[in-house]
Amino acid sequence: MGRAEEIIIRLASWFELTAEALAALMVGIGLTVVIYHAVRTWFTRHQRSYWWTRVQLSQYLVLALEFQLAADILATAIAPSWNELGKLAVVAAIRTALNYFLEREIKAMKPEGAAPDPNRARG
Numbered sequence: 001m002g003r004a005e006e007i008i009i010r011l012a013s014w015f016e017l018t019a020e021a022l023a024a025l026m027v028g029i030g031l032t033v034v035i036y037h038a039v040r041t042w043f044t045r046h047q048r049s050y051w052w053t054r055v056q057l058s059q060y061l062v063l064a065l066e067f068q069l070a071a072d073i074l075a076t077a078i079a080p081s082w083n084e085l086g087k088l089a090v091v092a093a094i095r096t097a098l099n100y101f102l103e104r105e106i107k108a109m110k111p112e113g114a115a116p117d118p119n120r121a122r123g
Contacts, residue, residue: 009078016074023067030060051109058106065099 034057069092076088 016071019067019071023064026064
């Protein structure tokens, strides 16, 4: 193995670890945000809806799934055996399906008459 190849493999390993850490961080932040708002709602009797809480957590989970998929792709790029490629295909399919259904659920949960999201790009 050449020096350049070794550097690329190490760099890819660090990116994989970073993507996995970011995925865990997104889940942690999502849980923290939802718990904070749930407690705040409970103590102040603020009318934050169940819908809002689910959408917030779902958005963090979707982002975490994207980071996990990126980590899996990097792991397979480092050690591409047929076994690893097969695992990646299965994991990618499952995560993509989860992501698709979470996104669909987020859109379906939007209450009737709700204002459009100003942060969402028009297309």
